[in-house]
Amino acid sequence: xxxxxxxxxxxxxxxxxxxxxxxxxxxxxxxxxxxxxxxxxxxxxxxxxxxxxxxxxxxxxxxxxxxxxxxxxxxxxxxxxxxxxxxxxxxxxxxxxxxxxxxxxxxxxxxxxxxxxxxxxxxxxxxxxxxxxxxxxxxxxxxxxxxxxxxxxxxxxxxxxxxxxxxxxxxxxxxxxxxxxxxx
Numbered sequence: 231x232x233x234x235x236x237x238x239x240x241x242x243x244x245x246x247x248x249x250x251x252x253x254x255x256x257x258x259x260x261x262x263x264x265x266x267x268x269x270x271x272x273x274x275x276x277x278x279x280x281x282x283x284x285x286x287x288x289x290x291x292x293x294x295x296x297x298x299x300x301x302x303x304x305x306x307x308x309x310x311x312x313x314x315x316x317x318x319x320x321x322x323x324x325x326x327x328x329x330x331x332x333x334x335x336x337x338x339x340x341x342x343x344x345x346x347x348x349x350x351x352x353x354x355x356x357x358x359x360x361x362x363x364x365x366x367x368x369x370x371x372x373x374x375x376x377x378x379x380x381x382x383x384x385x386x387x388x389x390x391x392x393x394x395x396x397x398x399x400x401x402x403x404x405x406x407x408x409x410x411x412x413x414x
Contacts, residue, residue: 234383235307241375242300249368250292253360257285260357267349277343277354284336291329299326303376307386323376330369337361 261281264274302317341358344351379386 232307232383232386234379234386235304238303238307238375238379241372242303245368245372246292246296246300249364250288253365254285254288254292256353256357256360257281257288260353261285263353271348273343273348277340280336280340280343281354281357284333284340287329287333287336291326291333294329295326298322307383323373334361334366 261278264277264281267274298317299322302319302322305317306319337358340354341362344355344358
């Protein structure tokens with residue numbers, strides 16, 4: 231395993247053991263505080279649903295990355311055999327970005343909600359700031375690291391390029407067959 235793989239593994243461990251649990255804790259506490267609020271405002275139920283949606287989407291992202299994305303990234307480093315099947319990392323990362331976009335949509339909705347005075351919303355404001363600052367920074371660093379591996383790590387670049395070639399070739403073949411059926 232090259233030094234880049236070791237660094238990547240440390241970044242993954244940092245996300246899984248520090249960043250994600252910290253954010254999940256903030257979500258749970260913000261949700262708990264809304265439940266404890268004595269206000270009967272209709273916005274309370276909307277906020278509960280919104281934070282619940284954020285929690286569900288974030289949990290989904292964590293599971294997806296833990297089971298598919300992170301092992302796939304590490305597999306790209308470790309693949310040595312030409313006939314070994316490589317994961318479609320391009321699509322996996324695109325799906326990750328889609329999940330992150332949904333998460334940030336929930337965060338922006340929560341942020342908009344917090345603009346008007348309500349009850350004490352300190353924990354919800356802390357949650358929003360954590361996602362806007364910490365989550366977005368960590369994800370930006372993650373994607374910069376992937377780009378860096380593609381540009382500077384020979385083993386990663388070789389396998390990543392092979393992934394792009396295989397899956398783009400597969401897509402062209404599928405489109406060609408599909409187009410052939412239509413034209414007959």
